[in-house]
Amino acid sequence: xxxxxxxxxxxxxxxxxxxxxxxxxxxxxxxxxxxxxxxxxxxxxxxxxxxxxxxxxxxxxxxxxxxxxxxxxxxxxx
Numbered sequence: 258x259x260x261x262x263x264x265x266x267x268x269x270x271x272x273x274x275x276x277x278x279x280x281x282x283x284x285x286x287x288x289x290x291x292x293x294x295x296x297x298x299x300x301x302x303x304x305x306x307x308x309x310x311x312x313x314x315x316x317x318x319x320x321x322x323x324x325x326x327x328x329x330x331x332x333x334x335x
Contacts, residue, residue, distance in 0.1 A: 266290040
């Protein structure tokens with residue numbers, strides 16, 4: 258079973274013909290796959306999901322502060 262198999266699939270032709278439905282389903286139900294010749298080509302997600310996935314979970318400062326190596330002094334050989 259592939260990683261995307263649980264996501265509803267649309268053929269390219271269906272996605273073109275029912276584009277509004279595709280967008281609505283992505284917004285209201287969840288990600289939607291688009292296939293070309295039966296092979297996965299794209300996944301359509303809502304704008305909210307894209308924003309959530311694009312937002313960093315931690316700032317660089319938070320990552321550095323959480324790093325256990327930060328407790329040790331590291332010197333580079335010269």
